[in-house]
Amino acid sequence: MTTTPLTAADAGLVSCENCSLLSRPAGADVHGHCPRCGGALEQRHHHSIQYTWALVIAAAICYIPANVLPVLTTNALGSSESDTILGGVMLLYNTGSWPLALIVLVASVMVPLGKLIALSYLLISVQRGSIKNTHDRTRLYRLVEFIGRWSMLDVFVDTFTVALIQLQPLMSVEPGPGVLFFAAVVVLTMIASETFDPRLIWDTSNVRQGHHG
Amino acid sequence: MMAIGRQNLESVACPDCDLLQHIPELAPGAKARCARCGHVLATQSADPLDRPLALTLAAAIAFIVANTASLMDLSAVGRFASTTIPHGAYEMWMQGQRITAVVVAFCAVIAPGAYILFMLTVLIAVRRPPAPHWVGELLRWSNSMQPWSMGEVLILGIMVSLIKIAELASVGVGYGMYAVGALVVLLAAISITFDPREVWRRVEWADGRVPSDERSGR
Numbered sequence: 001m002t003t004t005p006l007t008a009a010d011a012g013l014v015s016c017e018n019c020s021l022l023s024r025p026a027g028a029d030v031h032g033h034c035p036r037c038g039g040a041l042e043q044r045h046h047h048s049i050q051y052t053w054a055l056v057i058a059a060a061i062c063y064i065p066a067n068v069l070p071v072l073t074t075n076a077l078g079s080s081e082s083d084t085i086l087g088g089v090m091l092l093y094n095t096g097s098w099p100l101a102l103i104v105l106v107a108s109v110m111v112p113l114g115k116l117i118a119l120s121y122l123l124i125s126v127q128r129g130s131i132k133n134t135h136d137r138t139r140l141y142r143l144v145e146f147i148g149r150w151s152m153l154d155v156f157v158d159t160f161t162v163a164l165i166q167l168q169p170l171m172s173v174e175p176g177p178g179v180l181f182f183a184a185v186v187v188l189t190m191i192a193s194e195t196f197d198p199r200l201i202w203d204t205s206n207v208r209q210g211h212h213g
Numbered sequence: 214m215m216a217i218g219r220q221n222l223e224s225v226a227c228p229d230c231d232l233l234q235h236i237p238e239l240a241p242g243a244k245a246r247c248a249r250c251g252h253v254l255a256t257q258s259a260d261p262l263d264r265p266l267a268l269t270l271a272a273a274i275a276f277i278v279a280n281t282a283s284l285m286d287l288s289a290v291g292r293f294a295s296t297t298i299p300h301g302a303y304e305m306w307m308q309g310q311r312i313t314a315v316v317v318a319f320c321a322v323i324a325p326g327a328y329i330l331f332m333l334t335v336l337i338a339v340r341r342p343p344a345p346h347w348v349g350e351l352l353r354w355s356n357s358m359q360p361w362s363m364g365e366v367l368i369l370g371i372m373v374s375l376i377k378i379a380e381l382a383s384v385g386v387g388y389g390m391y392a393v394g395a396l397v398v399l400l401a402a403i404s405i406t407f408d409p410r411e412v413w414r415r416v417e418w419a420d421g422r423v424p425s426d427e428r429s430g431r
Contacts, residue, residue, distance in 0.1 A: 156370025
């Protein structure tokens with residue numbers, strides 16, 4: 001097999017990300033707009049690697065206060081108690097609902113961390129021009145895209161806990177500063193997985209195969 | 214408009230790996246996957262416009278109930294409280310977490326609401342082709358709302374907080390909760406039955422061409 005798979009980029013075409021129409025770009029640098037849906041055309045996401053790195057690093061920085069600062073403060077009869085995300089997981093575990101504790105632990109702690117590691121790995125492998133595991137890396141990217149939204153779970157849990165428990169002066173729950181950083185981690189990593197262009201995973205393997213094959 | 218076999222052989226580039234390929238004519242319910250990376254390129258729906266329209270109308274009703282009816286209520290020491298989705302975001306705002314309140318409002322109310330509204334407009338407008346080109350613009354907006362519309366995460370979040378609070382007081386489930394559940398199912402059903410390719414075949418192009426030109430011209 002000496003045939004190199006032909007991509008839209010090889011053929012000098014650009015595929016509209018919105019309506020998937022193939023068209024010929026207006027110029028070498030300016031791709032213009034899709035004639036069908038009017039969306040901006042891009043051969044590859046603009047500065048995909050740089051933007052994605054910036055977002056991943058910003059999210060990694062927010063991940064620390066998100067886990068260290070309290071997300072909820074409970075005031076009951078004069079005493080007040082603050083809980084971090086992990087504290088909330090422990091609380092669920094101690095009250096006997098370990099399946100819920102596991103769901104929150106996975107969604108709030110492991111998924112965001114896993115996303116940061118996975119996106120960093122994808123970025124590094126693309127920057128090093130890796131031609132290995134293209135299929136697995138594409139699958140990893142799809143997994144990151146799919147599970148990212150589930151991290152928002154804890155933000156919703158905190159919101160409705162706060163909204164319902166406002167029984168002043170007996171008992172009230174206030175949100176802590178950790179919630180803001182946690183929401184920032186989720187939003188930033190979701191945008192990061194959108195700015196990352198999975199086609200970059202395949203681009204280097206096209207070039208290599210083209211030269212050697 | 215006759216030679217269906219040739220017209221429907223549309224060529225696309227895979228959005229995940231950029232490989233050029235043709236999408237063959239598909240039987241209803243069949244999927245076309247990318248030959249190289251396996252990305253689902255197209256799904257042929259048996260009824261790509263009417264069924265999603267019916268589901269979207271139902272979703273609009275579920276959305277209104279989900280946002281106005283009480284999700285859960287609490288009674289403790291003679292006090293009674295209940296909450297709705299917008300009230301949750303409002304309470305976060307009042308407690309000083311304004312940015313978080315905006316994120317919650319966006320993912321729980323604005324994004325799903327906008328998605329339903331845009332889809333409803335698109336699906337009604339394409340019933341008489343050629344639809345004006347702003348319909349294509351709306352479909353693009355509804356696509357960009359989709360990842361931020363988090364109904365399924367929201368319902369799990371409400372359930373976790375319900376179970377947490379049940380440790381402290383007696384709680385009850387309101388109609389809003391059932392409406393959110395229905396909304397999650399309906400939104401998933403819309404995305405399964407809807408075929409955007411059918412809309413693009415009926416929408417006037419941004420550069421002024423009418424869709425039938427495109428089909429015979431290629």
